Amino acid sequence: MWSENFCKLLSKNQYKLMVSSSTFADIESVKKICVKNKSYKLMRFDEYNIKRKCLFRKLKYVAEYVNLELGFANDRMEINDHVIYIMLLESEKKVVGYLEALPIFKSFKILKYEDDVITLHPQSISNTKIGISKLWTAMEHRQIGIARSMLDECRASFFKNSNTSVSQFEIAFSSINDNFIYFLQKYYNGNLNDILIYLLEHN
């Protein structure tokens, strides 16, 4: 449960998720979804468009908010090879979903997950293609398919230029937590044995 002070801090930082009509104006949406009369637009950013100054600043703001909410260190935003997907709630011009991914080659199956501690299988899996470093949906828009849409689209279009589509078993995650497990259980049809974890130092 978040403390009152942390909620205040999040609310003070909400402006980082707001988008002016010009910011993403010329970014084509890769997917549109409509749930409960709300329209959401998914956009893909890679090193070619992220480098544009105003986009970089906006994406950095969004990443800062996501890092704050998830308790991640506010590291330097990596753009080389990285692909970012943003889900925008069109009516409010607000970012409500964020996925950050990078190319990787090796990952590990989970041997044990208990009390937030992961034990990995010692043998790595070598045919891994994408690492998901961050996946986030805004609280008020959860469990309506936003994270699933972003992840599916990432698998379909991460390697946009080579038209390589990536299966569920060729992606790995940087970490898991109790809340994320519920999502993964659905995404892997209950087979938690299929979840892969990557370590940057092994890639």
Ligand SMILES: CC(C)(COP(=O)(O)OP(=O)(O)OC[C@H]1O[C@@H](n2cnc3c(N)ncnc32)[C@H](O)[C@@H]1OP(=O)(O)O)[C@@H](O)C(=O)NCCC(=O)NCCS
């Ligand atoms: C994990 C997270 C990204 C899921 O996002 P989401 O947009 O709510 O997920 P979806 O709506 O696409 O969920 C897909 C399925 O999983 C289910 N699901 C997702 N979260 C669930 C939960 N907490 N409890 C039960 N079921 C859950 C959905 O109901 C849906 O089921 P369905 O396919 O039967 O309809 C979101 O809860 C989140 O941002 N959590 C905090 C950040 C985090 O832990 N990120 C992961 C590590 S970086």
